[in-house]
Amino acid sequence: MINIALPKGRLGEKVYNLFATAGYECPSILENSRKLIFENTEKGVRYFWVKPSDVSIYVERGAADIGVCGKDILEEYAPDVYELLDMKTGVCRMAVAARKGFYDDGRKTLKVATKFVNAAKRHYAAKSRDIDIIHLNGSIEIAPILGLSDVIVDIVETGTTLKENDLEVIETIFPISARLIANKASFKFKTEEIEDLTEKVKNLIG
């Protein structure tokens, strides 16, 4: 039996459909219920829905053998897991954005508002740029408008939200997509099952 942690929401549903097409269906998951765990013993899978940012925690701690989460989470929290497959879905990027026309002349400490503190710190440390990190939990776009920060580091998908708030991307830090991750110990004892599943899903993605 493989325990699979899926991220709640649109991405999770998309990923479940991929798994189902690959032969790991669990029809009860599509029933409209408040249940969180779904099992298909015949196919040897047990799915559960968790908050997207928690998937890597479930996998790293072995509560799930495998799971699907964004590259942003892997970069931010660096969980000790295997990253077996780029699922090429949920595609977006981690970027630096600022008010239109903003120019960083490097003369003063750069104020950076973000949810992704580690990714932002790493990015600017690599450039030896002195920054003041402002950790926010949401509505990051508002920070430069109100003068709370000079720039933001955030996930950008289409850029519409930025455009509507008169902001623009000034730098891409890394591309993001959903990744299939596995617990290291689970991989050792369920090698064949996990490798089979990975291969089947990979063939579907192409």
Added chain:
Amino acid sequence: MSENILKEEERIVAKLRLLYRKYGYQPYKMSKFEEYDLYVENKEFLVGDGVITFNDTDGKLLALKPDVTLSIIRNSVDDGEKRKVYYDENVYRISGKTKQFKEIMQVGLECIGDIGIYEVYETLCLAAASLAVISENYVLDISHLGLLSAILADMKCGEGFERAFMNCLAAKNAHGICSLCEEYNVSEENKDKLLVLVKAYGAPEKVLAQIAPFCKSGKAKEKYKRIQTLCKLLALSPYADKIRLDFSVVNDMTYYDNIVFKGFIDGIAEGVLSGGRYDKLIAKMGRNSGAIGFAVNLDLLEGFHSKPQVQDVDVLVLYDDKTSPLQLIRAVNSLVKKGNSVNVQKTEGNIRYGKLVDMTGGKA
């Protein structure tokens, strides 16, 4: 109940001590505190940066030991003789998961001196035997950093590439390696070799056959032959079916340049045993010898063997002011003599007990 007085971790420590003694390892006891300099000079060897420091009465900066290996090397005499020691010690490190300091109980061994194939074989067998003491469902994954270095050196992709490649390799991240090869203009032929390395996992003979085509010359050939000889010997050991080759087992190349290994137990979410040959660390500390060792993290075993306890005590004895003290003492002594655990209380409270002896109100 008294039979279970030893925690499973304590039983395991006793069994491991016995195992290591059988192979000539001597116990090593180290002090709780060490001079901070020892750790700061070899910071990268430690799992994390964090060391708990404090000032001694004379102002000297001391540290609560985050590691045992460094201390053993420092205290070993460089007289050409082989030194074999084992230890069970608490170390203080920042836990990777919680990012907070944690006390970790480690049992391990180190063999310092002239290290040949026998010493490597013996250490790997003792590592496997240590895992077998914990559970019969275990695997010991082995990698060879020297072989990896040789293969990478042949490709001449540069240090930046090698570092990034090792990170991808540790995460079995094949797609990451593909992007990396594109970024560094690595040839298709070399890319295919790297993908074989990241995907190869399993029985040594299977993995060795997969990588054989690109270990046909130079240093790679030499290292390949060595690991092949070792794997042939291991195939004859009682642990043959538990040993696998896996190049995702990586360690800091500043200190390790040879065999590295990691042990896993089914049911425990992370590797419980890790070790390797650290000749480079020894050289950095000014010693002219080789060294190999491993450590088992016993704190990971907490709760692994234990079944939920159904009762706190066999017999709960209730008494009050009217109970005769002499009768109470006799009753308790008699129960204990019969092998029961006894708790004497005035009220039941939340105690979970097997049998209740009520001596309140002067009842006999």
